[in-house]
Amino acid sequence: MLSRNAQGLYWISRYLERAGHGCRLVQIQYRALQDRTVQELDRTWLRLYRSLGREPLGGRLGSNRDDDDFLFADAYTLTDDLAFEPNNADSIRNCIAAARENARQVRNVIGNEMWTSLNLLYLGMRDLAVQDIWADRAGGFFVNTQDSIRGFFGIADNSMYRDNGWHFLQLGRFVERAQHMTALLDAQLEVFPTDRRHVERDWRSLLQIAFARVAYSRMKSLDFQPGAVIDFLVSDRLLSHSIRYSLEHISGSLDVVSERRPLAVGARRRAGRVAASLDYDWPNRDPGDDAATRATLGSIRDACRRLNEDIEASYFNYDIEDTPR
Amino acid sequence: MPDSPQTGDEPLPEQSLFADYRYDPRFYDEMFEAQAAPREHCRDLWNVLDGMAPEEIAAMQERAERSFLQEGITFAVYGEEGAQERIIPIDVLPRIVDAATWDFIERGLRQRIRALNLFLADIYGRGRILSDGVIPVDMILGCPQYRIEMRGVSVPRGIYVALCGTDLVRTNDGFMVLEDNLRVPSGVSYMLANRGAMRAALNKLFRQYRVRAIEHYGNLLRQTLSELAPRAIADPCIVLLTPGVHNSAYYEHMFLAREMGVELVQGRDLLVHDGFVYMRTISGLRKVDVIYRRVDDDFLDPLAFRPDSQLGVPGLFYAYRLGNVVIANAPGTGVADDKSVYAFVPDIIRYYLSEEPLLANVDTHLCRNPDGLEYTLDNLENLVVKMVGESGGYGMLVGPASTPAQRDAYAKEILKDPANFISQPVLDLSCAPCLTEKGASPRHVDLRPFVLTGRETRLVPGAFCRVALVEGSLVVNSSQGGGGKDLWVLPE
Numbered sequence: 001m002l003s004r005n006a007q008g009l010y011w012i013s014r015y016l017e018r019a020g021h022g023c024r025l026v027q028i029q030y031r032a033l034q035d036r037t038v039q040e041l042d043r044t045w046l047r048l049y050r051s052l053g054r055e056p057l058g059g060r061l062g063s064n065r066d067d068d069d070f071l072f073a074d075a076y077t078l079t080d081d082l083a084f085e086p087n088n089a090d091s092i093r094n095c096i097a098a099a100r101e102n103a104r105q106v107r108n109v110i111g112n113e114m115w116t117s118l119n120l121l122y123l124g125m126r127d128l129a130v131q132d133i134w135a136d137r138a139g140g141f142f143v144n145t146q147d148s149i150r151g152f153f154g155i156a157d158n159s160m161y162r163d164n165g166w167h168f169l170q171l172g173r174f175v176e177r178a179q180h181m182t183a184l185l186d187a188q189l190e191v192f193p194t195d196r197r198h199v200e201r202d203w204r205s206l207l208q209i210a211f212a213r214v215a216y217s218r219m220k221s222l223d224f225q226p227g228a229v230i231d232f233l234v235s236d237r238l239l240s241h242s243i244r245y246s247l248e249h250i251s252g253s254l255d256v257v258s259e260r261r262p263l264a265v266g267a268r269r270r271a272g273r274v275a276a277s278l279d280y281d282w283p284n285r286d287p288g289d290d291a292a293t294r295a296t297l298g299s300i301r302d303a304c305r306r307l308n309e310d311i312e313a314s315y316f317n318y319d320i321e322d323t324p325r
Numbered sequence: 326m327p328d329s330p331q332t333g334d335e336p337l338p339e340q341s342l343f344a345d346y347r348y349d350p351r352f353y354d355e356m357f358e359a360q361a362a363p364r365e366h367c368r369d370l371w372n373v374l375d376g377m378a379p380e381e382i383a384a385m386q387e388r389a390e391r392s393f394l395q396e397g398i399t400f401a402v403y404g405e406e407g408a409q410e411r412i413i414p415i416d417v418l419p420r421i422v423d424a425a426t427w428d429f430i431e432r433g434l435r436q437r438i439r440a441l442n443l444f445l446a447d448i449y450g451r452g453r454i455l456s457d458g459v460i461p462v463d464m465i466l467g468c469p470q471y472r473i474e475m476r477g478v479s480v481p482r483g484i485y486v487a488l489c490g491t492d493l494v495r496t497n498d499g500f501m502v503l504e505d506n507l508r509v510p511s512g513v514s515y516m517l518a519n520r521g522a523m524r525a526a527l528n529k530l531f532r533q534y535r536v537r538a539i540e541h542y543g544n545l546l547r548q549t550l551s552e553l554a555p556r557a558i559a560d561p562c563i564v565l566l567t568p569g570v571h572n573s574a575y576y577e578h579m580f581l582a583r584e585m586g587v588e589l590v591q592g593r594d595l596l597v598h599d600g601f602v603y604m605r606t607i608s609g610l611r612k613v614d615v616i617y618r619r620v621d622d623d624f625l626d627p628l629a630f631r632p633d634s635q636l637g638v639p640g641l642f643y644a645y646r647l648g649n650v651v652i653a654n655a656p657g658t659g660v661a662d663d664k665s666v667y668a669f670v671p672d673i674i675r676y677y678l679s680e681e682p683l684l685a686n687v688d689t690h691l692c693r694n695p696d697g698l699e700y701t702l703d704n705l706e707n708l709v710v711k712m713v714g715e716s717g718g719y720g721m722l723v724g725p726a727s728t729p730a731q732r733d734a735y736a737k738e739i740l741k742d743p744a745n746f747i748s749q750p751v752l753d754l755s756c757a758p759c760l761t762e763k764g765a766s767p768r769h770v771d772l773r774p775f776v777l778t779g780r781e782t783r784l785v786p787g788a789f790c791r792v793a794l795v796e797g798s799l800v801v802n803s804s805q806g807g808g809g810k811d812l813w814v815l816p817e
Contacts, residue, residue: 002588003605104570108583123394164607257607315607320596 001109006168006257007316008106012099012118013153013172019095020149021180023142025051026082028209030139033075036201043191044205045078050187051180052090056081080130083141092145096122109165113155121148167253168315174253175308178246182301184209185230189290189297194226203229210241227287234297235278243300247275250307257315267310274303341375342382342765346758349767353497353755355420366423366815373530374418379764386417386760389522398518398576413515414808416759419523420770420790421534424817427786430500433684434491434774435782436674441507441661442778443677445485449475449657459676460669464693467744468666469714470508470659472622474629478646480655481553484778487653488546488617490789493684494771495755501685503752503771505662505670508654509619512789513775514577515809517542517584520787523811536813539787543584545777546617550585552779553651554614561614563587564604566595568620568636578619592620597640602650615651616641622656630656664713664747665691687752693744701739701748705732708748710739723799725751754799759792759810769793771801772812786814 025048032044049056056078083092100122107115125145133141153173160166184206192202203224207213216224216232236242254268278300285292348360356367363371374382393412422430447454448465455462465471490510492503520539524531547563554561567578569591582589594604595613603610618625624634629642644650660666668689674682690697690708701708710722722735739746756767774788790812791801801807 001607002590002594003607004591004594005588006607101570104575107579108589168607318605320598320610 001164001168003316003318005106005109006164007312008102009109009165009168010172010311010316011102012106012110013169014176015095015099015102016118016149016152017173017176018090018180019092019099020146021177022052022082022090022092022095023146023149024209024211026079027139027142027146028205030075030142031208032201032205040199040202044202045074047184047187047191050190051184052082053183054088054090076130076134079134083133084128084130092142093125093128096125096145111155111159113159114152117148117152117155121145121152124148164257167256170249170253171257171311174246174249175304175311177241178243178250179301179304181210181233181241181243181246182297182304185233186294186297186301189230189294192226193290194288195290198226200224207233210239212239212241215239230293231282231287235282244275244278247271247278251275267307267314270303270307270310274300342377342379342760343371343375343758345763346765346767349756351497352753352767352769353495354767355495355755355757355770367421369533370419370421370530373527374765382417382760385526386415389415389417389526392522393518398515414794415519415522416768416792416794416808416810417523417526418758418760418765419527419811419813420757420772421813421815423815427814429683430493430774431784431786433500433502433682434776434784436678436680436683437491437502437505437670438486438489438776438778438782440674440677441489441505441670442483442485444673445655445658445661446480446483447677448660449478449480449485454673454676457676459672460666464665465660468660468663470622470657470663472657472660474642475655475657478655479648481555481651482780484553484653485655485658486661487549487553487778488775489654490773490775492771492773493788494687494752496753499685501687501752502670503687504664505667506773507658507662509621510773510775511574511577511619512773512791512809513542514574514580516773516775516787516789516812517580519789519809519811531813534813535816537786537816539785542775542785543581545783545785546581547585547587549777549779549783550615550617550651550653553653555648555651556614558614562604562612563615563617564590564595564613566590566592566616566618566620566638568592568624572619574619581617587617592634592636592638595638595641597638597644600644600647600649602638602641602644613650615653617653622659625652625656659714664689664711664715665693665744668747687749690748691744692739692746692748697748698739698743701746702736704748705736707751709751710735710746710748712745713747714745723751726798751799754793754801757790757792757810759794759808761796766796768796769799769801770810788812 029044029048032041036044045056081088081091085091086094088094100118103110103115103118128141156166156169160169188206192198203226204213207216207224207229210233212233216229220228220232232239233242235244237244237248239245251268251271254271258265258268282296285296287293343361348354348357356363356371358364390412393415398412444454448471454460455465486507488510490506490512492506493500494503495501517539550563551561563585564587565578565582565585567575567589569575572578579589588604590604596603596605596610598610602613602616604613620636623631624636626637626639626641627634628639630637641650641652642656645652668686668691671682671686674680690700692698692701701710704724705722706724706727708724710724712720715721722731724732727735754769754771757770758765759768770790770792772788772790774784777783790810792808792810793799793801794806794808
């Protein structure tokens with residue numbers, strides 16, 4: 001497979017995963033808008049922004065007036081920033097546009113159906129502005145966009161030949177997911193430290209972002225204990241948004257694409273090492289020690305970032321001198 | 326309304342698609358032989374279309390356009406801001422060509438491409454046609470498209486032009502070749518896309534007519550390219566080289582790569598090592614045997630041609646000269662579709678094949694000759710003047726549609742470098758009915774069939790039929806606002 005095509009597929013799914021995650025964050029935040037106090041909302045907005053590594057427009061969050069108009073004015077501006085702001089490289093629209101641009105580059109290796117679904121998603125939001133989506137409290141836009149993204153992956157799942165192209169699509173998706181999950185958990189611990197009295201809803205909404213609320217209740221408990229929630233989201237092997245799950249898929253796909261490519265052993269080894277540390281070191285941690293947990297999350301995130309560099313250097317931009325022919 | 330199907334003798338109902346259609350005897354009409362009298366082979370089409378409600382036809386048009394946009398069948402127009410992606414407007418009324426007419430076109434094209442390949446082999450080889458004085462030496466050697474680097478290069482099977490898209494027009498005097506397009510002709514994907522849309526829209530009629538298939542074009546193209554492979558390789562590695570997504574015909578490049586099942590590469594995906602061309606894959610480098618390039622000569626190889634090219638592959642021409650890779654079309658074919666050389670194609674056919682040309686040329690006055698220059702300047706308002714190296718409708722003057730000021734300015738340009746210009750009479754391009762706001766109206770059309778040459782010459786029975794969408798306009802180029810329609814070739 002042509003390196004540039006592999007790279008295109010990898011980035012299509014990274015951008016779509018990023019857009020989907022952004023939508024999910026806003027959607028869950030909108031649910032909070034229905035009944036939570038301004039102070040509580042400020043903290044969940046802060047979690048959202050910290051997890052994206054972004055400063056809100058104007059540089060700070062924090063409203064000091066307890067009135068609804070103010071609250072919605074805030075939500076309006078932040079929604080615009082997250083969905084459409086041209087200077088926000090990770091805004092939903094910019095991500096979709098970038099995914100589509102990558103798809104345009106590799107159209108000959110993706111099916112027509114995949115292209116059409118992505119193209120329509122883009123065309124549908126190309127000319128939108130926040131006032132167009134605000135009428136229904138903007139929720140519909142984020143839900144529909146997530147649906148379309150899931151639709152795209154569903155079509156890929158049902159139509160793609162399971163060759164290397166498919167595995168690069170998987171790699172992009174799970175590298176991105178592992179990174180934003182570590183960032184989200186880190187932001188959660190920063191904004192809602194475990195040693196303070198916790199509000200159950202702040203932890204339940206965290207599970208909701210990761211589509212884990214029902215599974216958690218079923219498998220763990222109806223008590224949303226911070227330590228148990230973090231543990232579930234990090235190390236559960238069956239939860240599709242857990243970090244452990246992402247690492248497993250990264251390793252699996254790397255196994256396939258590195259079959260004829262000894263250069264890529266480094267990447268495979270790195271993914272395996274992080275997964276092993278989650279299996280063997282993580283259970284022994286002190287769940288009450290936020291600093292240690294955050295340090296571990298930081299090292300996972302770092303490993304994911306370097307995994308991305310490994311993939312770039314082994315498959316897309318390798319040096320010609322050390323290449324098999 | 327009567328129950329029986331309508332015949333040409335009855336008055337058409339007011340709302341009918343053809344109620345306002347005016348047959349104009351000055352132009353050959355592709356559908357009608359007289360007012361409200363469809364040609365024999367178009368009668369069924371006419372009956373069906375005329376029986377459809379205007380809303381039905383409008384919906385059909387709308388569906389076709391939407392399918393183009395959804396699929397991203399777009400092209401870009403150079404020099405236009407914000408026009409990055411535009412669809413080529415499709416007109417949903419097909420143009421029909423009967424079997425005998427197509428047979429004639431096909432024979433004419435085969436003859437022409439055979440002669441042009443012999444001509445290219447000759448001018449890059451011994452140059453007999455030049456020493457015999459059939460064509461002025463300076464016209465060939467002075468042509469910017471003549472690549473001195475190609476002298477003495479051995480080209481597989483002597484096929485310089487593996488793919489061409491010849492522009493044909495029809496007047497009351499018959500078919501004529503307007504342009505040969507021997508470099509990187511485009512439009513074949515629109516031919517196939519128009520067909521896809523029309524087959525769906527007029528399904529019943531399509532089956533009834535037993536329209537000849539064109540969908541195997543991708544197969545034929547791949548077969549043709551395989552036959553040109555440098556050595557007898559069972560399964561040569563073929564790639565399609567595109568300048569990238571910003572090229573106006575990117576959709577087509579993508580489409581053809583997919584149809585053929587080959588990699589779509591850009592210059593940066595390829596490299597030359599030890600005289601061989603490789604592409605960069607995720608499992609290392611892979612040798613490339615045949616490059617179907619959609620990049621102009623100038624940009625192919627910065628070491629051989631334009632040094633500032635970012636699109637090409639350094640060393641590509643070296644590998645080509647060594648015979649380790651085949652480039653199709655060969656570099657330097659542009660000399661044969663130069664607009665002054667065009668005037669000599671009938672002589673070229675006679676010279677190499679000892680046959681009379683089947684397809685006529687348009688009368689062409691070369692401004693490089695004093696007579697031609699004088700005639701051109703004296704008759705500017707009645708002529709179409711073109712620059713010899715340009716294509717795509719860029720840089721031309723359509724006399725009757727120009728203002729005196731435009732003509733004066735253009736005349737000054739001609740005088741600066743007469744050899745750079747040719748003039749031709751304004752052609753009475755044939756008309757075909759097109760869907761407009763006022764129902765069907767006649768619009769000028771031409772057609773571009775695509776000819777493939779490998780071990781043998783192959784064509785699919787179809788063409789990209791271009792339409793001048795503006796009433797009365799004779800300019801059909803997509804870059805100048807032209808559209809396309811499906812061409813139906815009927816079986817014998």
